[in-house]
Amino acid sequence: MTAAIQDPKLTAPQQLTAVLRDQMAVEYGSGTKIGGLVRLSGGASRETWSFDALKPDGARQPLILKRDPMDRQADKQFEGVPEGRLAVDRLTEGRLIQLAGEAGAPAPTVPFFLAADERTTCGFFTHRLIGETLGRRILREDAYAQARPKLAFQIGHAAACFHGIDLDLLPEMRGLRAAAELLHYRAIMDSFHQPHAGFEYGFSWLRERLELAGDRYALNHGDFRNGNILVDGNGLAGVLDWESAHLGNPSADLGWMCVRAWRYGYHDKVVGGFGDVSELLDGYAAGGGGRVRREEIHFWQVFGTLRWGILCMILGFTHIDGEQRSVEYAAIGRRAAETEYDLMLLLD
Amino acid sequence: MPTDRPNTAELVEAVREFLSDHVAPNVEGQLAFHTRVAVNALAIVERTLAQGGAMDAAELVRLKDLLKQNGDLEELNAELSRAIRAGEMDDRKDALLAHLRQTAEDKIALANPRYLTKRG
Numbered sequence: 457m458t459a460a461i462q463d464p465k466l467t468a469p470q471q472l473t474a475v476l477r478d479q480m481a482v483e484y485g486s487g488t489k490i491g492g493l494v495r496l497s498g499g500a501s502r503e504t505w506s507f508d509a510l511k512p513d514g515a516r517q518p519l520i521l522k523r524d525p526m527d528r529q530a531d532k533q534f535e536g537v538p539e540g541r542l543a544v545d546r547l548t549e550g551r552l553i554q555l556a557g558e559a560g561a562p563a564p565t566v567p568f569f570l571a572a573d574e575r576t577t578c579g580f581f582t583h584r585l586i587g588e589t590l591g592r593r594i595l596r597e598d599a600y601a602q603a604r605p606k607l608a609f610q611i612g613h614a615a616a617c618f619h620g621i622d623l624d625l626l627p628e629m630r631g632l633r634a635a636a637e638l639l640h641y642r643a644i645m646d647s648f649h650q651p652h653a654g655f656e657y658g659f660s661w662l663r664e665r666l667e668l669a670g671d672r673y674a675l676n677h678g679d680f681r682n683g684n685i686l687v688d689g690n691g692l693a694g695v696l697d698w699e700s701a702h703l704g705n706p707s708a709d710l711g712w713m714c715v716r717a718w719r720y721g722y723h724d725k726v727v728g729g730f731g732d733v734s735e736l737l738d739g740y741a742a743g744g745g746g747r748v749r750r751e752e753i754h755f756w757q758v759f760g761t762l763r764w765g766i767l768c769m770i771l772g773f774t775h776i777d778g779e780q781r782s783v784e785y786a787a788i789g790r791r792a793a794e795t796e797y798d799l800m801l802l803l804d
Numbered sequence: 805m806p807t808d809r810p811n812t813a814e815l816v817e818a819v820r821e822f823l824s825d826h827v828a829p830n831v832e833g834q835l836a837f838h839t840r841v842a843v844n845a846l847a848i849v850e851r852t853l854a855q856g857g858a859m860d861a862a863e864l865v866r867l868k869d870l871l872k873q874n875g876d877l878e879e880l881n882a883e884l885s886r887a888i889r890a891g892e893m894d895d896r897k898d899a900l901l902a903h904l905r906q907t908a909e910d911k912i913a914l915a916n917p918r919y920l921t922k923r924g
Contacts, residue, residue, distance in 0.1 A: 651885035653906050660888055787841045790848060792917050793911035800901075800908045 460577050462526050468790075469493050472505065475576045476521070480509045483568055491658065493782055501525070501699060506584060516733060523570055526778070532774060534647035537640065542678060543700040548627045549698045550580025552675070560617040560743070562610075562694050564686075565581060583655025587688040589696065592720045594616060594687045595729045605692040605731040608731020610692040611685065612739025618695070619674045620744055626675055631703030634669035638759070641766045647775050654796040658762040661803050668755040669705055669716030670748075676702050680709040682718040682728035707748055710736060711756025715764050716798050717791075758802050767771035813853045821844035846918075851914045859910045866903045870896065 465767050466665055475492050480488040485489050493507040505554045509517040524546050531540050544552070559565035564582035570580040571797050594607075631639055642659050645652065677684075678700030686694035721731035727736045733753055741747050741756065772789015774780050810818060820843055828839045835916050857877040861879060875883065887893050893900045 651882040653881055653884045653888060654908055655884045656888040657900070659906055752889070783838055783842050783845060787845050790845075790915045793908070793915040797908045797912045797919065800905045803901075 460512065460526060460572060460575055461500050468526065469495070471575060472521075473580045475570075476507065477510075478752075479568075479570065482752065484509055484511045484517065485513075491516075492737045496520075501543070503579075506539055510765075518584035519567075520582045520584045521570060521579055521718075522530075522549070522582070524572075524577035526577055532643050532770065532779060534752075537643045540638075540642075541700075542630055542632070543699055544627075544629060544701050545581045546577075548604075548629065549596050549701065550582075552698045552701050553580075553582065554619040555621050555675075556614075556698075558694060559621050561614040562692050563685075564603075564694050564696070569593065570707070585686055585693055587686040587693045588662055589683065589686050590754075591682040591718055591729065593633070594682060594721055595720050600687055603689055604730045606691040607687065608727040608733075608735035609739035609742070611680075611727070611742075612710070612736040612745070613743035614692060614695055614739075615677075615680065615706070615709055615713075616675065616740045616743025616745030619672075619676050619709070623674070623703070631673070631674075633671075634705050634708075634759075635663075635666055637704055637708070640659070641763055645766050645769065648769055650769070652769075652792075652796075654793075654799060655762060655765055658758065658765075658799045662755065662759055662762070665755060668749075668751050668757075670707055672706055673703060674706040676704045676706060677709050678702055678704075680712055682713070682720070682730070683729075689796060693770055702716040705756070706745075707752050707756045707758065710740065710753055710762040712759075712763070714753065714757040715760040717794065754802070758799065761802060763794050765792045768795065816846050816849050816853070820850070848915055851917070856889065856914065859914070863907060863910070870899055870903055902904055 457637060462468060466474075466505065473493055476490045476493070477488070489510040491508040493505060493701070494503040496506050503521075503523050505521040505523075507519055507521070509519055511517065520758050531543070533540060547569060550569055552565045553563050557565065566580055566582050568581055570576060570579040570581065588597070588600065595604070607770070607798050638659060645655060645659075658695060676776050677695065679697055684695070684697040685692060686696055713728055713736065719729035721727060725731055726733055732752065737748055737750075768788050768791045771785045772792065774784050775785035775789065805812070821863075823839055823846070824843045824853060828836060828843070830902055864877055864880070867877070868882060871880055871883055871887070873880070873883070884893075888900070
């Protein structure tokens with residue numbers, strides 16, 4: 457496969473418009489126009505674009521394209537962790553959104569995929585939904601006042617749906633059971649040669665309580681938090697951003713949703729700043745996920761807190777090691793102190 | 805340190821004030837966001853200059869007491885991490901936790917003191 461190359465005589469939106477015009481002609485009929493193309497986010501791991509397909513009959517289809525970055529940087533490598541971070545490619549991500557939707561979780565429609573060629577990297581399209589993804593706005597704005605009290609239950613329900621997907625239906629993905637996932641993140645920490653007594657205690661605490669983790673094994677969203685969900689006035693409208701999906705203990709997703717970093721100041725609401733663990737677990741049971749024990753959620757909340765601390769370290773060292781010099785990454789590196797503080801409140 | 809006034813803390817303060825009072829109001833989008841991040845980073849440096857020395861001294865006393873050995877902060881923190889992983893601290897768990905909690909509180913007091921408040 458030839459790598460996609462940006463033509464220096466064209467801007468990135470110009471080149472992408474030509475790609476989109478060709479594909480939309482196939483999907484919606486020749487003469488389909490592209491309108492309102494705008495890039496929504498940067499990030500080293502993907503590009504997200506918003507545009508409208510203006511069909512020959514005058515109808516308008518709002519769409520989102522998520523594709524691999526054109527200026528692809530190598531994934532960060534960690535000494536002693538040859539397999540790198542847990543992540544899936546765009547085609548897998550799009551397929552997972554389809555499967556999640558079929559399983560009953562709110563998810564945007566993925567009508568078709570974008571094949572890689574000499575002009576573009578691969579990606580997938582979704583119908584563009586109306587709603588909010590920014591965690592702070594979901595927690596503060598009046599438009600979501602009716603939605604907030606429902607979210608924890610709905611999120612639990614949605615998780616139960618996609619955790620229940622038959623493993624045989626899933627695309628090829630990496631999988632780690634709890635003990636292996638602990639070692640994975642500890643190995644990443646070790647790769648920085650920065651001894652960290654607080655995190656070390658967290659890893660020991662978890663290792664000694666592995667029986668609390670439970671032994672379920674299923675699709676994990678991998679980054680299931682306030683910030684990666686789409687919310688409208690009625691509540692949860694979509695589960696987004698599946699790029700960290702993997703196989704593992706599905707309670708990891710529930711614990712991750714309870715990490716303080718996504719509460720944006722609303723600490724008393726443990727689940728995403730909008731709800732309680734009991735609501736989350738009620739929704740999970742109602743969605744067919746069974747009754748998960750509180751101790752199991754606590755284990756995975758501790759794990760998630762520690763994992764967020766390691767991810768802060770990764771971003772800090774992405775700056776320090778010079779892979780991407782960024783004052784933002786440098787500052788996030790110091791947010792590891794927040795997770796260390798949270799750990800000390802969670803642990804005995 | 806051979807410095808005149810403004811000293812190190814005062815220079816950092818001057819840069820922080822420049823960024824927050826003169827740059828931040830005149831930029832937008834990603835640049836405005838990164839300016840706020842830079843202002844916060846300099847505030848960490850100012851708090852560290854003011855309080856870090858006393859915190860380091862207290863941490864060193866705690867580590868020597870906990871590990872019953874001498875060394876500098878870097879050496880003793882590496883030794884503590886190794887001992888926790890090896891399970892050698894299990895007989896001193898209360899003292900270990902008290903130390904780790906104090907260290908975490910000190911770190912957060914420098915990195916983001918608002919985090920200690922209800923809405924931080």
